[in-house]
Amino acid sequence: MHPDLNPNSHARSGISRRIGRRIGRVVALLLVPLLMLQPVMAQAPSGMAGKTDQAKRSANGDLTINLVNADIASAVQAVAAATGRNFIVDPRVKGQVTIQFEKPVPPQKVFQALLTQLRLAGFAVVEHDGVFQVVPEADAKLQSGPVGVGLAPSRIPGRGDQVVTQIFQLRNASASSLLPVLRPLISPNNTINVSPSGNALVVTDYADNLKRIARIIAALDVPTGTEVTVVPLTYAVASDLAPTLQKLIDMQTVTSSGPGTPGV
Numbered sequence: 001m002h003p004d005l006n007p008n009s010h011a012r013s014g015i016s017r018r019i020g021r022r023i024g025r026v027v028a029l030l031l032v033p034l035l036m037l038q039p040v041m042a043q044a045p046s047g048m049a050g051k052t053d054q055a056k057r058s059a060n061g062d063l064t065i066n067l068v069n070a071d072i073a074s075a076v077q078a079v080a081a082a083t084g085r086n087f088i089v090d091p092r093v094k095g096q097v098t099i100q101f102e103k104p105v106p107p108q109k110v111f112q113a114l115l116t117q118l119r120l121a122g123f124a125v126v127e128h129d130g131v132f133q134v135v136p137e138a139d140a141k142l143q144s145g146p147v148g149v150g151l152a153p154s155r156i157p158g159r160g161d162q163v164v165t166q167i168f169q170l171r172n173a174s175a176s177s178l179l180p181v182l183r184p185l186i187s188p189n190n191t192i193n194v195s196p197s198g199n200a201l202v203v204t205d206y207a208d209n210l211k212r213i214a215r216i217i218a219a220l221d222v223p224t225g226t227e228v229t230v231v232p233l234t235y236a237v238a239s240d241l242a243p244t245l246q247k248l249i250d251m252q253t254v255t256s257s258g259p260g261t262p263g264v
Contacts, residue, residue: 055079079111083111086131098117101113145165150167157207163190170201187205
């Protein structure tokens with residue numbers, strides 16, 4: 001029998017067409033979500049929430065950079081590449097920052113701008129062995145950062161918004177007496193402690209604030225008027241000289257009191 005006259009052949013052909021149409025509809029339904037996701041997948045690798053232009057270097061080495069609402073990790077990566085510094089970002093550090101320099105500035109200024117933005121966002125940068133660690137501000141004092149010793153601001157390691165530790169060894173004033181004066185000046189998440197045995201203050205804070213603390217300590221750590229000086233005598237006898245010295249001290253006290261003072 002001719003195939004066209006076979007009823008079974010017509011039935012099989014109809015079933016094949018229906019199956020083909022169903023498979024086509026299933027494939028179409030599967031492709032629709034993928035087409036809808038395509039724009040999102042194309043945007044995802046950018047890593048930035050806003051406008052981002054990588055840093056550009058001028059002929060003299062200065063930088064221009066334009067990061068607007070950039071993810072912190074991406075901004076740190078851009079500044080690291082531009083300034084040649086090494087960074088480690090704590091996984092808990094999340095957020096966005098903006099750093100814009102339309103005119104060329106030294107790389108150090110770009111670096112300090114990043115530190116300032118991180119500080120405003122509640123994070124801090126601690127240097128250890130040439131690597132800058134970005135951590136939550138509350139954890140900065142627990143990191144292994146630079147330590148300086150001395151009263152002069154020039155002895156403080158680090159600059160700007162970098163968290164460091166400084167040991168101030170006092171010469172005249174009591175470290176314990178300065179503690180209540182200086183504690184309110186320290187950032188809330190940082191620390192100030194007294195070392196009684198060495199009459200020293202141990203302060204962990206931002207470098208720029210430590211320089212201010214150093215100037216305040218220098219103004220307060222001065223000799224008092226009750227300081228005792230021992231003068232050895234070579235020829236005179238101390239007991240014989242004491243009454244004469246006492247009269248001279250009394251005369252100086254009366255003279256310094258000025259006219260009109262009783263007893264003059």
